Amino acid sequence: MSATSNPATEQVRLYGVCDYYDAESLLTVDERKVLGRLRAFLDEQARPLLADHWERGEFPTELAQPLIDLDLMEPAELTGRGDDGGDAGAGRIPARGIYQGFRIFELARTDASLATWYTSQAGLFRTAIRVGASAEQQQEWMPKVIDFSLKGVFSLTEPESGSDIAGGLATTARREGEGWVIDGAKRWIGGAASADVLAVFARDVADGQVKAFLVDRQAQGVTLEKIHRKTSLRMMQNAHITLDGVRVPESMRLHNVNSFRDVAAMLRAMRSDVAWIATGVQAGAFEAALRYVTERQQFGRPLGSFQLVQEKLARMLGNVTSALSLVVRLTEQQAKGIYRDQDSALAKMQTSLLMRETVALAREVVGGNGITLETDVARFHADAEAIYSYEGTHEINALIVGRALTGESAFTR
The missing domain is CATH 2.40.110.10 (Butyryl-CoA Dehydrogenase, subunit A, domain 2)
Known part of the structure; x- marks a missing residue:
């Protein structure tokens, strides 16, 4: 706490060390409350089920309706002006982009499949309606998309x-x-x-x-x-x-x-969601690794006391911090109505690259136990490979950025 801090107004941070530069401070008090509600659900109801369901290759369907009931897409208590063109339905003002990003981040730092499942409705399908539907169609469908009565x-x-x-x-x-x-x-x-x-x-x-x-x-x-x-x-x-x-x-x-130009407009908006997922996954892997090395003893000392382990932890934190800074800034730009192919492509490309290294480093510091589901690291490590490829591979996103830089398209014809 700084010398000028007021203990009466000091807030408990949700994200702690994985948000090293405190991007969370951009959230309102009400937004933190909603995310705290999500955190409690994930910790108490979701996390205990993940390893068994992941091993069986089955989605925990018992979590679906409780997750919907949390009212996360456009929470009633959030009244900030958003960037979704007023699609929240009568009497509902859209939630802000930063909140929406952290909602994805919170889900992904717990589990990539949960984040992918939720954003398939809140991101992909909602964007298809928001961008592709006529005004009359949006008026009919969008409230049903938001409350999941139309999945x-x-x-x-x-x-x-x-x-x-x-x-x-x-x-x-x-x-x-x-x-x-x-x-x-x-x-x-x-x-x-x-x-x-x-x-x-x-x-x-x-x-x-x-x-x-x-x-x-x-x-x-x-x-x-x-x-x-x-x-x-x-x-x-x-x-x-x-x-x-x-x-x-x-x-x-x-x-x-x-x-397809209209489809590309959807992809431009959706890639930022995937960048938030990639950021959340590496935050989850980093936190799991940090927990492990502070508890595990080797040679009579905490594993986290060794120089090489600390170097890897620092690199992981650097990656998470870089990725979070990138997606926050991208989201701020999009909230102003600035949507460019190269911006979302760069974010998806770079956060996925950082994610791949972060989950690998997490796997390394956890050692042999890093290939079991008990530490959570193995799940993040494996799931990262799908995220690296979907919503545009590294190469495709790199070519989108390269086209913007040079004015020349390198896509094969």
Whole structure:
């Protein structure tokens, strides 16, 4: 405490050492209270279940409704002006971007699958509606997205196209009468089995442009298969989706999606969420490693007293601090309405690189016990590999940044 601090107004920090430069101070008192409510839920109800469910490759479905009931997306007690274009519903003012970032950070520092599950609704699906739906559609759907009465997933990636989805998207949409017929397949769609609708992106056979549709998960012609044998994000249920002659009414087409340019606008916004996840994962790994080395004894001394261990701890803290500073600044820019491809791409690229090193260092300092689930480190170490690749690989994001720097596109044609 500094000499000028007032003990009466001093607040207990949520993030402590993993937020070394106190980015948390940008949060309001009410925002900290909501995040504290989330912290208590994660520590008391979620954390005890994670190792067993991760090992079995099953999502802890018993946590879903309690997590929804926490009212985290647009908490009633938060009245700050946000950047979501007033999509919070009647009488609700959107929560601020910094709070939304720390909400992701808090989830990810506990578990990457929990963060991915929640942001599939609060980030990906919500962004699809916010960017792609008409004003009338938003008025109808957005309140249901916020309270989870309409659950959806973002269905873009395909079996044969990931990084090249802009040109390689093969799922087709054909206008037929008053509706559309969709044929194709999607892959790696997290949370699809528990969704009400799938936000499916398909190429219009008439004009070759990409359109988007909300497809009923139980519609005739929709088949979901769980992807097995994953070694990363094991709790997250990813699906392979087949669409065979699926009929969708025109009213369920997202009317503001008429080319891949509109899809790119969604990705531009969503990559910042993934950067927050990458930051939270390395914070969780760092904290787990720090706990271990302060408790573990070797050669009659705490493991944390050794020079080489302390050097690795310092590097991990440097990585977490750098990543958190990066995502906070990006979020501040986006809150001002500044959304640039290269900004979110740089954040996703760099935080993922730092995450990869941080979880590896955490694994090193925990030693042999670092490959067991008891210390939490192994879970973060394995899950980081999925985060490193999804929402744009390192190479794709680097080329987006490189294009902005040089004015030259290095993407293959």
